[in-house]
Amino acid sequence: MYRLDLNKSWSLKSGEKTYTADVPCSLYKTLIENKVIPDPYYRENEYISTDICDNGCTFEKTFDVDSQLLDCGRKILRFDGIDTLSEVCLNGELLGKTDNMHRIWEYDANGKLKEKGNILTVKLFSPNEYIRQKQKERPLIGVEHSMAGYPHLRKAHCMFGWDWGPKLPDMGIWRNVSLCFFDKGRINSIYFTQKHEGGKVTLCCTADMDILETDPPEKISARLTVTSPDGISQTFPIEEGKAEVVIDDPKLWWVRGLGEQPLYTCTVEMYCGEHIFDSVTKRIGLRTLTISQEKDEWGKEFCFINNGVRIFAMGANYIPEDQIVTRCTKERTVKLLDDCKAANYNFIRVWGGGYYPDEYFYDWCDENGFIIWQDFMFACSAYLLTPEFESTVRAEFKDNILRLRNHASLGMWCGNNEIESAWRYWGWADDKQCKADYLRLFEDIIPSMLSELDPETFYWPSSPSSGGGGTDPDSAQAGDKHYWDVWHNFKPIEAFRQYHYRFCSEYGFESLPDIKTCLYFADESKGDLDLCGNVMQAHQKCTQGNEKVMYYLAQMVNYPYDFRRLIYCSQIVQADCIRSNVEHMRRARGRCMGSAYWQVNDSNPVISWSSIDYFGRWKALHYYARKFHAPILLSCDDSEPAKPALYVTNDTLNDEELTIIENLRGNDGSIICKGECRGIIKAMSAKKMCMTDYSAELAEREDRRTKYLEYKLIKNGEVISGGTTLFVRPKEFIFLPSKINAEVHDRGDIFEIGLTSDNYAKSVCLSLKDYDCIFSDNWFDIHGSEKVSITADKSQLPENMTAEQLRSQLQIQNY
Numbered sequence: 001m002y003r004l005d006l007n008k009s010w011s012l013k014s015g016e017k018t019y020t021a022d023v024p025c026s027l028y029k030t031l032i033e034n035k036v037i038p039d040p041y042y043r044e045n046e047y048i049s050t051d052i053c054d055n056g057c058t059f060e061k062t063f064d065v066d067s068q069l070l071d072c073g074r075k076i077l078r079f080d081g082i083d084t085l086s087e088v089c090l091n092g093e094l095l096g097k098t099d100n101m102h103r104i105w106e107y108d109a110n111g112k113l114k115e116k117g118n119i120l121t122v123k124l125f126s127p128n129e130y131i132r133q134k135q136k137e138r139p140l141i142g143v144e145h146s147m148a149g150y151p152h153l154r155k156a157h158c159m160f161g162w163d164w165g166p167k168l169p170d171m172g173i174w175r176n177v178s179l180c181f182f183d184k185g186r187i188n189s190i191y192f193t194q195k196h197e198g199g200k201v202t203l204c205c206t207a208d209m210d211i212l213e214t215d216p217p218e219k220i221s222a223r224l225t226v227t228s229p230d231g232i233s234q235t236f237p238i239e240e241g242k243a244e245v246v247i248d249d250p251k252l253w254w255v256r257g258l259g260e261q262p263l264y265t266c267t268v269e270m271y272c273g274e275h276i277f278d279s280v281t282k283r284i285g286l287r288t289l290t291i292s293q294e295k296d297e298w299g300k301e302f303c304f305i306n307n308g309v310r311i312f313a314m315g316a317n318y319i320p321e322d323q324i325v326t327r328c329t330k331e332r333t334v335k336l337l338d339d340c341k342a343a344n345y346n347f348i349r350v351w352g353g354g355y356y357p358d359e360y361f362y363d364w365c366d367e368n369g370f371i372i373w374q375d376f377m378f379a380c381s382a383y384l385l386t387p388e389f390e391s392t393v394r395a396e397f398k399d400n401i402l403r404l405r406n407h408a409s410l411g412m413w414c415g416n417n418e419i420e421s422a423w424r425y426w427g428w429a430d431d432k433q434c435k436a437d438y439l440r441l442f443e444d445i446i447p448s449m450l451s452e453l454d455p456e457t458f459y460w461p462s463s464p465s466s467g468g469g470g471t472d473p474d475s476a477q478a479g480d481k482h483y484w485d486v487w488h489n490f491k492p493i494e495a496f497r498q499y500h501y502r503f504c505s506e507y508g509f510e511s512l513p514d515i516k517t518c519l520y521f522a523d524e525s526k527g528d529l530d531l532c533g534n535v536m537q538a539h540q541k542c543t544q545g546n547e548k549v550m551y552y553l554a555q556m557v558n559y560p561y562d563f564r565r566l567i568y569c570s571q572i573v574q575a576d577c578i579r580s581n582v583e584h585m586r587r588a589r590g591r592c593m594g595s596a597y598w599q600v601n602d603s604n605p606v607i608s609w610s611s612i613d614y615f616g617r618w619k620a621l622h623y624y625a626r627k628f629h630a631p632i633l634l635s636c637d638d639s640e641p642a643k644p645a646l647y648v649t650n651d652t653l654n655d656e657e658l659t660i661i662e663n664l665r666g667n668d669g670s671i672i673c674k675g676e677c678r679g680i681i682k683a684m685s686a687k688k689m690c691m692t693d694y695s696a697e698l699a700e701r702e703d704r705r706t707k708y709l710e711y712k713l714i715k716n717g718e719v720i721s722g723g724t725t726l727f728v729r730p731k732e733f734i735f736l737p738s739k740i741n742a743e744v745h746d747r748g749d750i751f752e753i754g755l756t757s758d759n760y761a762k763s764v765c766l767s768l769k770d771y772d773c774i775f776s777d778n779w780f781d782i783h784g785s786e787k788v789s790i791t792a793d794k795s796q797l798p799e800n801m802t803a804e805q806l807r808s809q810l811q812i813q814n815y
Contacts (some may be wrong), residue, residue, distance in 0.1 A: 001186065001278040002072075003180040006063060006120065014057040014699040024326040026083065026172025027057050027124075032324075040324075041521050041604050043528065044538045046166040050147075050423040051120055053169045056125045064116050065179070071342045072181040073376075075109040079119075080173030083325070084155040085125040091118055100154035100392045101174070102356060102377055109179065115584050124171040127153060131160070139430050141382040145541055152418035154392055157353040158320060162252045163542045164599070164608040168323050175358075183277040186213040189402045190268050192284050192693060193456055194673040196307075198745070201250040201286045207245045207268050222270050238268065244491060253285025253408045255306045256346040256369030257631050258653055261285060263366060263408065285366060287410025291741035293467075299477030301592035302503040305345075305369055310684065312651050313371060314587065314629045315340065315347035316611065317506060320354040323603045330360045332616075336601055337364050339612055342774075343622055344629035349505060349596045352417035352463075353379035357399045361562055367411035373596070375463065376446060378416035382434040382599060388792035389508060393407060393441070397449050405454040412458040415442035418482065420462035421473040443468050462701045463505050475502075481622045482506035486547060486577065492555065494572075496581035507575055507581060508598030508609035510542065510549055511574035512567040516772070521605045529563040540607040546769070549607070549660045552577075558731045558815070568813050570765045572730075573777065574609075575620035582628045583635035586649040590684040597621075619767070620779040627721070632656060632681075634721040637688075641727045642698050645691040646711055659714040660689055666708045667736050669760040669784020670695065698727055705734045708760065710783060724781050730762070730815055740764065740782065744807040749807050751797075753790045756781040762815040765788065769809050771797060782814075 004455040007023040012030045021030045031037045031052070040049035069075075074332060077090065084101040085521040087094060091114065095107040128147070135149025139401045142151050147167055149339070150160040163166035188208040195202040200688050202643040203226065209222050222238035229251055236243045263283040268277045292303045292310065304311040321328045321336065340348060348365070350357060352375030363371050376397070383389065399736040404410055419442070422428060450459050461468040466479035474481060478701050485491040487509055498505070512518065512531075520527035521539055528535040529545050549570055553560065556573045578597050585592040602614040611621035628635075637645040650656055657680050665673045678688040698704050704727040712722030726733050736759035743754045753775075755764065761782040766775055 001701045002069060002181045004065070004069070004181070006177040006179060006715060008059045008063060010059050012057060012059055012108070015055075021059065022675065023176045023177050024172070025059065026169060026170045026174060026324065026326040026399075027053065028170045028324045029172065032060070040166065040168055043521060043523065043535050046168065046538060050167045050169070051128070053171060054126055054128045056123065056126065057171065059122045059173055061120045061177075061304065062281070063120065065113050065118060065143060067115050068575065069772065070113060072183055073214070074182040074183070074186065075113060076180040077107040078176070078178050078180055079105040079110045079173065080133070081173070082122065083170060083172050083174045083455070084127060085130055085171070086446070087123045089121040089123070092208050095245060099388070100396055101156060102154055102396045103392065104439075113179075114519070116347035120177075121749045127155060127160075127171060129171045138384060140377050140384060140434065141431065143380045144543070151383050153378075154389075154396060156325065156355045156377070157381065158319065158603065159323065159325070159378055161541070162318070162353060163545075164606055165323050165541060165603050169328070170324055172326055174326050176231050182212065184218065184272055185209060185266055185270050185278060187204075187222075187270060187278050189362050190266075190280055190282060190401075191405070191454075192266065192282065192406055194286060194288070196250075196286075199250075201247045203245040203266075203286070204246060205238065205245070205266065205268065207238055207241050209241065209244075209270060218272050220270060220272055222268060225267045225269070225313070226542060227265040227267075228266065247286065248638055249446050250286045252307055253287040253366075254369060255289075255304070255311050255371055256341070257344075257651065258311075258369075259305065261367055261369045280288075282406045283363075285364060289371070291460070293478070298500070298591050299475070299502065300479075300713045303591060304385045306371075309653070310575055310593065311346070311371070312589055313347035313503070314582075314651075315345040315349065315595070316353065316597045316600035317349045318357075319351055319599055319601060319605050321601055323457070325355065327511075328358075330358070332744050333358070335366055335616060336367070336612065337361070337370075338616070339616070339622065339774075340370075340600060341368055343611075343625040344631065345370065347373070347411075347627075348600070349373040349600075350375055351379070352377050352414070356404070359403070362404060362407040362409060366407055369410050372407070373412055373414060373415055374404065374410060375414045378419060378442075380418050380422060382419075382428065382431060382439060383441065385437040385556045386432060390445070394445065394449070397446060398453065401453045405457065410457055412460055413446075413454070415446050415459070415461045416462050417463055418467050419694075420470060421482070424470055424473055428781075439469075471754065475517055476500060480505040484508075486581075490548070490551060491788070493552070493577045493580060496577070497637075500588055503587065503592065503594035504581070504585060504734060505596045506598045506701075507578075508575045509552070509572040509577040510545060510607060511548070511619055512607050512609075513613035513619070514615075515564050515567055516765070517613050517615055517617060518563075518567070518598075519607050531563075531566060536607070537606065542608075545607060556729055556731060558787060562574055565813075568765060571620040571765075571815065572779065575624040578621055579624050580629050582625075583633070586628070586633055586651075587637060587647045588687050589649055597625075608609060615772075618774055618778070620763070623778045627723070630721050632713065632715070632720055633657070634660065634711060634723070634724045636709070636711060636723060640728075641704070642695045643691055643693050644725055645688050645707055647686060648681045648713065649686040649689050650683060653707070655680055655682050660711065661714060662690075662709060662711040664694060665708055665710055665760065665783060667708070667734055667760050669757070669782070669786065672707065680755065692788070700745060704728050705732055708733070710781075734761065734762070735815065737743075738782075740812050740814065742802040742807065742810060742812060744804045747791070748800075749794055750791045751794065751803060753792065753810070755782055755788045755790065755812075756785050759784060759815075763789075764812065764814040767811045767813075769804075769811055770772070771809060773797060
């Protein structure tokens with residue numbers, strides 16, 4: 001097979017004007033690049049940008065084809081993604097119409113190509129007008145933050161707006177375009193299944209192949225070559241579309257933190273004599289990976305099991321990285337996933353209101369040992385299974401199941417986000433037809449297709465759910481749960497710890513992004529740095545979002561009179577809130593076996609629940625995640641403030657002998673009394689190690705406001721985990737004025753920043769005035785004169801920056 005890339009040198013016709021573009025290309029992206037429209041993320045520009053998609057546009061390309069390629073027996077025009085409603089024409093002939101962003105579209109180009117001057121046209125139609133008309137004909141339920149009628153169209157829902165995203169319903173060619181030329185046949189797909197038994201793995205390959213008729217007929221053969229991670233190859237014949245390989249000494253793929261991620265390279269080739277005319281290569285991991293729902297004392301567990309080991313899944317929910325999806329790139333995705341790895345994730349959930357990510361997303365997860373929870377692209381909405389809608393979603397399911405099913409990182413499929421619970425709890429109108437179609441779509445069609453196309457991957461009908469059928473989808477005894485009473489329902493932060501989940505796949509808390517991010521979309525000289533002002537409201541999509549920010553700040557911290565202080569306070573409250581819940585869940589390891597906070601990333605510069613903002617800047621939460629996701633975690637249950645209990649959670653495969661040191665300190669950082677305990681914590685377990693009664697030391701109100709507990713976990717003389725606990729909320733604690741001293745030293749490839757304080761300094765935040773930097777630690781405490789050393793990698797900073805220059809850039813905040 002030969003592939004001719006058609007991504008370059010397109011033209012966009014919008015109105016009476018024409019612009020150049022390369023795939024991935026879209027209306028918004030092209031108009032922004034040509035400065036025809038202003039940045040929709042700036043100030044309130046979103047409001048003048050939505051209606052641009054009221055009218056259609058046309059993308060067109062002229063190309064030539066080598067005369068030898070025209071002689072190939074089969075020619076296919078392939079679009080990996082068109083967004084969304086279009087007519088595709090080649091040399092004036094209509095090849096077909098598209099109605100689904102999530103599908104691959106292929107067209108027979110035999111007899112339609114010429115050697116010179118081929119013209120390929122994609123005429124796109126307004127998504128706004130389409131959903132408007134469809135909603136008028138037959139209303140469908142959706143979320144309040146989006147444009148009415150969006151469930152009628154198979155397009156990333158969040159492009160129509162969400163409670164973290166603007167209404168920018170773009171259109172364009174968002175994935176690769178190519179011409180594929182086949183000589184004697186084609187490999188349509190390959191699928192690998194595994195049987196693990198007796199220390200061996202039997203690898204079964206099923207290949208779906210088309211053989212073209214030739215005159216005279218030729219002998220067509222196929223073979224499978226398996227190359228081990230250490231480079232040893234074996235080749236096996238494929239007969240009747242199948243081959244079976246026994247691997248005697250398999251190198252198993254493990255979830256991150258439990259082992260390595262060796263990948264086997266498997267290549268299927270079709271050949272005739274010595275001529276190979278098509279080949280497909282997949283990299284696979286030899287592993288078992290599924291969800292266990294075994295009954296236990298609390299109900300039924302919901303737990304990933306990898307090679308027989310029960311995994312506590314730690315991570316977050318992932319959304320599209322840009323509201324204008326044609327601006328998403330491999331480099332941005334890899335950087336985001338690297339940042340997740342740096343925060344000790346082993347798991348990520350692909351949320352159902354966006355799109356199925358690109359191949360490189362899954363490749364990275366394969367290589368780095370992440371488990372992927374993969375939603376199908378349905379969220380918070382009712383759908384009508386018309387014949388046309390059913391036909392296109394069936395094709396969508398097939399395309400994406402075939403594309404993703406061989407990835408080692410694929411841990412489960414999930415039918416949708418929150419629709420089962422919405423029918424049960426959200427007060428939706430009783431639409432009997434849509435309710436019946438819900439059951440048919442998510443509890444019949446998808447599981448039936450998966451049983452045929454990917455029977456080895458676990459399927460879950462909805463999130464949250466206890467198993468489907470609308471039976472208590474919010475159960476705490478089985479399945480997964482979304483817990484939003486903290487935030488949406490104004491419950492206090494401590495409410496997190498009143499519940500025990502089996503797997504909490506959504507919960508969250510908002511904060512403002514970094515000041516540099518705010519200044520990207522706001523003009524300080526025009527008074528935009530006002531949380532209640534129009535610009536900040538435009539960048540807060542959650543209903544009553546800014547009111548909720550202030551409500552929770554009022555509970556936890558002193559009033560921030562300065563906008564930069566407001567950012568700081570919002571981030572520390574967010575981080576402490578999520579930390580409290582994650583540590584609570586990890587202390588309950590065995591009962592709870594998974595945590596995915598909402599959300600890791602942003603699709604635009606916005607006030608949101610993310611731990612990393614649109615520009616990749618870490619909030620306090622992401623620094624905290626690196627600590628509360630640590631493989632061995634020391635955490636404090638301070639439900640009884642005067643009797644704090646210290647727990648160790650060990651998510652490694654080894655028993656560990658550890659030492660806990662706890663110091664009761666005064667607000668000047670001095671140690672009032674100390675304690676120590678030692679113990680062995682078994683592999684893959686959580687245990688209460690010690691509980692000290694400080695009732696005498698905290699007898700008076702003033703004691704609780706001037707003393708705090710520091711605790712740290714020691715392994716082989718090194719601190720591997722730790723934290724501090726106040727006995728009152730931060731706004732009630734009496735902090736002494738803290739003068740923080742910072743010295744910067746050049747240590748070769750890094751700068752070392754040494755910090756001390758004359759008193760206890762809580763939640764010390766480092767930033768640079770003009771640059772971005774991810775520090776070795778941040779949002780940390782300084783216990784008076786006890787030095788804290790932080791490093792900054794020089795590769796992140798301007799070349800030839802000196803220690804003095806870094807010190808002059810350094811900005812320090814603390815509580």
